[in-house]
Amino acid sequence: MSFTAPGTRTVTTAIPARLDRLPWSRWHWTIVVGLGTVWILDGLEVTVVGNIAGRLSEPGSGLAITSGQVTGIAAALYVAGACSGALFWGHLTDRFGRKKLFMITLAVYLSATALTAVSFSTWWFFLFRFLTGFGIGGEYAAINSAIDELIPAHYRGRVDLIINGSFWVGAVGGALLSIVALNTDLLPKDLGWRLTFALGVVLGLVILLVRRNVPESPRWLLIHGREQEAERVVSAIERQVEAEKGKPLPRPDAEITIHQRKSIGFATIARTVFSHYRKRAVLGFSLFIGQAFLYNAITFGFGAILTTFFDVPTGATGYYFAVIAIGNFLGPLLLGKLFDTVGRRVMISSTYLLSGLLLFGTAWLFDRGSLSAGTLTACWCAVLFFASAGASSAYLTVSEVFPMETRAMSIAFFYALGTAAGGIAGPLLFADLTNTGHVGDTVLAFRIGAALMCAAGLVAALLAVRAERRPLEDVARPLTAAAVEAEATPQRPTSGGFPGSAGRRGSWPI
Incomplete structure (x- = not known):
């Protein structure tokens, strides 16, 4: 089967x-800021919506909507938009490039957020919650694929985890911002919640300006017949890094032969993922299902649990959520380096299992009546410290264990399937369980999330790929490279893959 396409050829490069042997530099920080900080906006917006649900349902808010519709229907529509957006934009990302799509998806996300701020009717609010999710779904596919292809293998795990975990930095801001928005001494009922969305748009425009300086992935350019452009991009990066470090870079230690192709169809992608990489497909699906249900078991009902069982005022729940969000961010921040040193299999399985077991313990204590609002929040912090690192590793896993040509679509597919199961069914299921006011129903919600998280941890213990410090081409050889081997059988390394950098040593620059 030939992958030849008009205007392309076979190249050895x-x-x-060259990208993987780069030391950490200011240029890499540009990538982190330009691509990663959008998750802060996502966390801010999602948290604000959850925290202002009670205010939106009050007379004078400007919307005829109930709290249940905000946390149930609107939340499910946001997730449905994210799932469909991931699939739609994911295919386009693999076909037309990372940069074009991460600019477009951010623009869609910001436009929908701005229009949410001027909602005048329930249907309008629902529509633009869906479209906001539609934009953010595309961000997941475009951003994660670009990050993995631009960040050196030595740092890929920790950078990916911290960037995905930065969602919770936004969640802290959203929780605190919602406290201000709910304060009617400062802002009218129909204005405060609108300004929170508007602030997100302003911050997003700043990110859009920074993102313009992020280049297209040289790996994507190379495979799609634009090797001269890829060469220019990499050479410019090398010059910048050498100028910063004040010494020449070491010689690259490997080459790979690529048979270029303009695009790859759905049939080839599906056959690759579900035939050649069946175990990895099971792994990806399990990780996304587990983390989606655990998070929904806690986050979609946390406000109702605090107000119903512990008499916490609605306006004060933001403080508790800010504490939970801090625990979430500290997990990837403090554990991220271990995913590159101790290894993927040990860390993914242990973070999933530990978070699940801790949530089982929390359910037991809650059932016994042994917790207060403060101690329950402390338990949630412990659970989510490990769960956040595990959940971030789910995105890392599906973005690095499948071939380059399918990367964005693979991220989109597993995100959509896992999030649809946990993120659409989850809010509807857990909102009912946590809003009944019965201790047993809330305990059941905790146990469901914990059980699925532990099950995913066991799958990871068996199937997780040892991708730490290995080049992407070694973890999953490009389809175009495999095609060349089948036809021409070119010389390749005796290790059976693209030589890695496992023997090289370095340190995280922070």
Whole structure:
């Protein structure tokens, strides 16, 4: 089967190895800021919506909507938009490039957020919650694929985890911002919640300006017949890094032969993922299902649990959520480096299992009546410290264990399936369980989330791929490279893959 396409040819290149042998530099920080900080906005917005649900349902808010509709229907529509957006934009990302799509998806996300701020009717609010999710779904596919292809293998795990975990930095801001928005001494009922969305738009525009300086992925350019452009991008990066470090870079240690192709169809993608990488597909699906249900078991009902069982005022729940969000961010921040040193299999399985077991313990204590609002929040912090690192590793896993040509679509597919199961069914299920006011129903919600998280941890213990410090081309050889081997059987390394950098040593620059 030939992958030949008009305007393309077979090339042998060291571009992937040149990117992977770069030391950490200011240029890499540009990538982190330009691509990663959008999750802060996502966390801010999602948290604000959850925290202002009670205010939106009050007379004078400007919307005829109930709290249940905000946390149930609107939340489910946001997730449905994210799932459909991931699939739609994910295919386009693999076909037309990372940069074009991460600019477009951010623009869609910001436009929908701005229009949410001027909602005048329930249907309008629902529509633009869906479209906001539609934009953010595309961000997941475009951003994660670009990050993995631009960040050196030595740092890929920790950078990916911290960037995905930065959602919770936004969640802290959203929780605190909602306290201000709910304060009617400062802002009218029909204005405060609108300004929170408007602030997100302003911050997003700043990110959009920074993102313009992020280049297209040289790996994507190379495979799609634009090797001269890929060479220019990599050479410019190398010059910048050498100028910063004040010394020449080491020689790249490997080359790879690529048979270029303009695009790859759905049939090839599906056959690759579900035939050649069946175990990895099971792994990806399990990780997304587990983390989605655990998070929904806690976050979609946390406000109702605090107000119903512990008489916490509605306006004060933001403080508790800010504490939970801090625990979430500290997990990837403090544990991230271990995913590159101790290894993927040990860390993914242990973070999933530990968070699940801790949630089982929390359910037991809650059932016994042994917890207060403060101690329950402390338990949630412990659970989510490990769960956040595990959940971030789910995105890392599906973005690095499948071939380059399917990367964005693979991220989109597993995100959509896992999030649809946990993020659409989850809010509807857990909102009912946590809003009944019965201790047993809330305990059941905790146990469901814990059981699925533990099950995913066991799957990871068996199937997780040892991708730490290995080049992407070694973890999953490009389809175009495999095609060349089948036809021409070119010389390749005796290790059976693209030589990695496992023997190289370095330290996280922070």
